[in-house]
Amino acid sequence: MIDVLVVGGGPVGLATAIRCAQHGLSVTVAEPRTAPVDKACGEGVLPAAVRRLAELGVVPDGHPLHGIRYLDARHRADAPFRRGHGLGVRRTVLHAALAERAAALWITVIPQRVSGFDRHAGHVAASGIEARYLVAADGLHSTIRRALERESPAGNERGKSARSGAAGNGAPRNPAPPRYGLRRHYHVPPWTDMVEVYWSASAEAYVTPVSPDTVGVALLFAKPPRTAAPDPDGTGPRDEAGTDGDYDARLAAFPALLDRLGGAPWASAVRGAGPLRHDVARRVHGRVLLVGDASGYLDALTGEGIGVGLAQADALARCLAADRAQEYERAWRRVSGPAWRFTAGVLWSRNQPLLGPRIVPAAQRLPWLMSALVNYAAQALAGQRRSRAVITAGRPGAPSVNVGRCDRSPPRREAHRGSSRTVFREGDIRCGPGDPSRTGHLILARRRR
Ligand SMILES: Cc1cc2nc3c(=O)[nH]c(=O)nc-3n(C[C@H](O)[C@H](O)[C@H](O)COP(=O)(O)OP(=O)(O)OC[C@H]3O[C@@H](n4cnc5c(N)ncnc54)[C@H](O)[C@@H]3O)c2cc1C
Numbered sequence: 296m297i298d299v300l301v302v303g304g305g306p307v308g309l310a311t312a313i314r315c316a317q318h319g320l321s322v323t324v325a326e327p328r329t330a331p332v333d334k335a336c337g338e339g340v341l342p343a344a345v346r347r348l349a350e351l352g353v354v355p356d357g358h359p360l361h362g363i364r365y366l367d368a369r370h371r372a373d374a375p376f377r378r379g380h381g382l383g384v385r386r387t388v389l390h391a392a393l394a395e396r397a398a399a400l401w402i403t404v405i406p407q408r409v410s411g412f413d414r415h416a417g418h419v420a421a422s423g424i425e426a427r428y429l430v431a432a433d434g435l436h437s438t439i440r441r442a443l444e445r446e447s448p449a450g451n452e453r454g455k456s457a458r459s460g461a462a463g464n465g466a467p468r469n470p471a472p473p474r475y476g477l478r479r480h481y482h483v484p485p486w487t488d489m490v491e492v493y494w495s496a497s498a499e500a501y502v503t504p505v506s507p508d509t510v511g512v513a514l515l516f517a518k519p520p521r522t523a524a525p526d527p528d529g530t531g532p533r534d535e536a537g538t539d540g541d542y543d544a545r546l547a548a549f550p551a552l553l554d555r556l557g558g559a560p561w562a563s564a565v566r567g568a569g570p571l572r573h574d575v576a577r578r579v580h581g582r583v584l585l586v587g588d589a590s591g592y593l594d595a596l597t598g599e600g601i602g603v604g605l606a607q608a609d610a611l612a613r614c615l616a617a618d619r620a621q622e623y624e625r626a627w628r629r630v631s632g633p634a635w636r637f638t639a640g641v642l643w644s645r646n647q648p649l650l651g652p653r654i655v656p657a658a659q660r661l662p663w664l665m666s667a668l669v670n671y672a673a674q675a676l677a678g679q680r681r682s683r684a685v686i687t688a689g690r691p692g693a694p695s696v697n698v699g700r701c702d703r704s705p706p707r708r709e710a711h712r713g714s715s716r717t718v719f720r721e722g723d724i725r726c727g728p729g730d731p732s733r734t735g736h737l738i739l740a741r742r743r744r
Pocket residue numbers: 302303304305306307308325326327328332334335336337338339340341407408409410432433434435437438439475476477478513514515529530531568569571586587588589595598599600601602604
């Protein structure tokens with residue numbers, strides 16, 4: 296029997312598996328799609344999420360991002376990131392980097408779609424694998440979540456929570472029509488190192504540079520739901536969001552962006568996702584737990600989905616390693632609640648007939664406010680822990696010297712005499728009164744929580 300079976304090998308599933316392995320748990324991932332897995336996504340990874348990836352040992356190739364720019368027909372507002380940089384990274388590249396890291400940790404990935412599970416005393420069985428815990432990281436249209444909803448004696452918890460407005464996240468219910476996303480890539484050199492968000496009355500277009508000759512353009516919009524399309528491989532009703540024709544028609548609402556693209560050739564096919572919003576009442580069902588989009592999702596317009604998912608993965612792995620699965624629900628709310636409330640607030644403003652069209656003009660007039668909000672999303676919403684590491688330096692046996700504080704997440708942990716220690720390198724440390732040159736290579740951190 297293994298410790299953890301992760302269902303779904305998207306970014307959050309792989310991150311959960313990596314974190315579990317780093318905690319010494321045995322873990323297997325079930326992912327039916329052939330690597331590297333692609334998905335409709337804006338592909339902007341915010342600075343805190345870049346740091347979280349680095350903590351996992353994952354440094355994907357991408358295009359550095361230095362801020363977010365909002366534009367409408369007549370206004371423009373730039374908000375540079377104050378700390379660190381983000382990354383525009385193709386989903387296939389991100390997936391390949393995570394998969395490579397998982398392979399380096401000897402994590403097995405089985406090419407299977409999991410359609411259900413059986414509970415036993417002390418373990419869960421699925422796809423012929425017995426595990427102490429089953430983690431569902433199978434995305435927006437999670438099969439495991441639907442199975443849990445069917446087995447719940449109270450009936451459909453998702454529907455119940457959505458009707459009550461609780462959403463399991465403390466956020467009010469949004470009565471607006473469901474939102475969807477479509478994306479395509481273009482062969483064109485990026486014209487900026489910012490994510491550009493073009494704003495129209497009914498949609499937003501997110502332009503993310505992902506390589507020296509490619510940009511991705513993701514469209515987010517509201518529309519009445521269509522009957523769910525067939526779901527042959529369990530990865531969700533992908534064409535429900537729209538077709539190539541729908542994409543072109545919606546892109547036409549952004550003439551300035553069309554000018555920028557200048558008829559550049561396509562670099563990928565259109566992919567869609569949605570409806571985006573999924574309210575989930577709870578994430579812990581005994582030994583079955585939900586993480587990532589499967590654990591509840593609101594909208595992509597604030598662009599922190601991957602970062603929040605990585606924070607959830609970290610929290611979940613800690614709970615499983617401590618054999619305290621029930622504590623994950625609280626941990627999930629702690630790392631996901633701020634992002635949910637922030638996104639709900641922006642979405643609400645966006646949907647107000649009077650307020651929505653004034654957002655970009657206001658951002659141009661109040662750059663300090665825009666900058667504060669963007670940097671809140673870039674840092675805090677991805678579950679970035681404020682570091683309280685006190686840095687001490689010294690050789691074994693000698694008294695250690697307090698040299699300062701680390702104001703970014705520890706970049707690396709390594710094995711040390713049967714346990715692990717955090718290793719900082721030059722440049723990681725904001726120094727206090729001590730002299731950084733005294734830190735040498737043997738710098739140990741005592742984390743205060
Ligand atoms: C249009 C759009 C734009 C976005 N833009 C951004 C952005 O710019 N920045 C950002 O941070 N986030 C963005 N997001 C959000 C981000 O894409 C998601 O939050 C993220 O992909 C969640 O990862 P995940 O691993 O939970 O789910 P997914 O990426 O959906 O992965 C789920 C995996 O589970 C597998 N699976 C499904 N069913 C089964 C099954 N039954 N058995 C086994 N495996 C299964 C699938 O094959 C898939 O690989 C965007 C989302 C959308 C829709």
